[in-house]
Amino acid sequence: xxxxxxxxxxxxxxxxxxxxxxxxxxxxxxxxxxxxxxxxxxxxxxxxxxxxxxxxxx
Numbered sequence: 001x002x003x004x005x006x007x008x009x010x011x012x013x014x015x016x017x018x019x020x021x022x023x024x025x026x027x028x029x030x031x032x033x034x035x036x037x038x039x040x041x042x043x044x045x046x047x048x049x050x051x052x053x054x055x056x057x058x
Contacts (some may be wrong), residue, residue, distance in 0.1 A: 019043070027052030 016038055023034040028051045038057075041047045 001057055023048060023052065027056070 019038055020031055020034045023029065023037065024025055027034070027049060029037070031056055033052070037048050037051050041051065
């Protein structure tokens with residue numbers, strides 16, 4: 001029996017757009033950077049904030 005592999009979404013899902021906006025506001029990163037961080041870490045806001053801070057320093 002074949003099983004379907006879950007594909008990683010290439011875009012943030014519609015409901016996460018609010019999270020993108022929130023992350024851009026609190027962390028001062030671009031929407032593109034926020035989407036990449038959300039794809040990488042999901043809803044782990046501690047990691048999201050830490051990574052966003054690292055991006056600002058660069």
